Amino acid sequence: xxxxxxxxxxxxxxxxALVLASCGGGDPPPSTGPRPGSGxxxxxxxxxxxxxxxxxxxxxLDVLSGQARQQVHAIRAQERGHASRLAAVIEELGGTPPxxxxxxxxxxxxPQLRTPEDALRFAEDLEERQVRAYxxxxxxxPALELRLEAAGIxxxxxxxxxxxxxxxxxxxxxxxxxxxxx
Amino acid sequence: xxxxxxxxxxxxxxxRERRLVSAYEAALRRDVIEASLGETLLAHERAHVAALERTxxxxxxxxxxxxxxxxxxxxxxxxxxxxxxxxxxDEIVGLYADRVPRIRDPKLRQPLGSIMTCDAAHVVxxxxxxxxxxxxx
Numbered sequence: 001x002x003x004x005x006x007x008x009x010x011x012x013x014x015x016x017a018l019v020l021a022s023c024g025g026g027d028p029p030p031s032t033g034p035r036p037g038s039g040x041x042x043x044x045x046x047x048x049x050x051x052x053x054x055x056x057x058x059x060x061l062d063v064l065s066g067q068a069r070q071q072v073h074a075i076r077a078q079e080r081g082h083a084s085r086l087a088a089v090i091e092e093l094g095g096t097p098p099x100x101x102x103x104x105x106x107x108x109x110x111p112q113l114r115t116p117e118d119a120l121r122f123a124e125d126l127e128e129r130q131v132r133a134y135x136x137x138x139x140x141x142p143a144l145e146l147r148l149e150a151a152g153i154x155x156x157x158x159x160x161x162x163x164x165x166x167x168x169x170x171x172x173x174x175x176x177x178x179x180x181x182x
Numbered sequence: 183x184x185x186x187x188x189x190x191x192x193x194x195x196x197x198r199e200r201r202l203v204s205a206y207e208a209a210l211r212r213d214v215i216e217a218s219l220g221e222t223l224l225a226h227e228r229a230h231v232a233a234l235e236r237t238x239x240x241x242x243x244x245x246x247x248x249x250x251x252x253x254x255x256x257x258x259x260x261x262x263x264x265x266x267x268x269x270x271x272d273e274i275v276g277l278y279a280d281r282v283p284r285i286r287d288p289k290l291r292q293p294l295g296s297i298m299t300c301d302a303a304h305v306v307x308x309x310x311x312x313x314x315x316x317x318x319x
Contacts, residue, residue: 067315074318135295139288147283151295155279156319158299162306163317171222172310173303176229177296 050083055106060119127161131180189241214263268308
C-alpha cells in the first residue's frame with residue numbers, strides 16, 4: 001500500500017513547516033523523568049506543534065469574520081484541548097511538559113495575514129503539517145496507548161484540514177489518501 | 183480487545199469500506215446525492231477498497247457484502263442519504279482510529295491513517311452538502 005503524495009501536498013506545508021520549526025517544533029523535549037524510547041520526546045514535539053498552531057489560529061482570527069471565524073474558533077478550541085491532553089499524557093509518563101512560548105514570541109514568526117484568504121491558506125498549511133505529524137506518530141510511538149491517542153487526534157486534524165479547505169471553496173480532500181505535508 | 187491479527191483488523195476495515203462503496207453506488211443510481219460529490223466520494227472509497235484488498239491479498243477470509251435495510255430506507259431522498267452516509271463515515275473514522283494503532287506492521291499504519299483522514303474529510307463534505315453551518319466535529 002503506497003498512497004501518493006501530490007505536488008500540492010509536497011509543497012503546501014512549506015510555509016507552515018518553516019514557521020512551526022521556528023516557533024515551537026524545535027523546542028527541546030523534556031529533560032527529566034521517563035526513560036528514552038518511551039515516546040516522550042515525540043509527545044513533546046507534538047505538544048509544541050499544537051501550541052504553535054493554537055497561537056497561529058489566534059492570528060488567523062484577527063482577519064476572519066462570519067462563518068469562517070466561527071469555524072476557526074472551534075478548530076482553535078480543539079487544538080487547545082489536544083495540547084492539554086498531550087501535556088497530561090507527558091505528566092502521566094513521569095515527564096514535565098515543555099514550557100512553550102509567549103504569544104508575542106510565536107507571533108513574530110508568523111507570516112503577515114492581511115486577508116481572510118491569507119489566513120485560510122495559512123490554516124490549511126498548518127493542518128497539513130499536523131496531519132503528517134500525527135500519521136508519523138501513529139507509526140512511531142512504541143506503546144499502543146500512545147498510538148491510540150495519536151490516531152484519535154489525527155482524525156480531528158483530518159476534519160480540520162477538510163474544513164479549512166471547504167472554507168476556501170476547495171474539495172474537502174485532494175484525493176483518496178490524505179497524507180498531510182511536511 | 184483481544185489480540186487480533188493484522189489480517190483480521192484489515193478485514194474489518196475492508197468490510198466497512200465496501201459498505202460505503204455500495205452506498206455511494208446506490209445513491210448515484212437513485213440520484214439521492216449530487217453527482218459530482220457522489221462520484222468523488224465513490225472514487226475515494228473504491229481506492230480505499232483496492233488498497234486494502236492489495237494489502238490483504240493472500241491473507242484473511244473472503245468478505246461478503248450484504249445490502250443493508252438501512253441503506254434502502256436512506257435512499258428515499260438526498261437528506262436521508264446524506265445523514266446515513268455521514269453516520270457510516272463517522273463510524274469508519276472511529277474504527278480506523280481504534281484499529282490502525284493495533285496493526286503490528288508499522289509500515290501499514292501511515293497509509294491506513296491516510297485513509298482515515300480522507301474519510302474524516304468525507305464527513306465534512308457530507309455536512310457541507312446538507313448546509314450545515316458547523317463543519318468541525
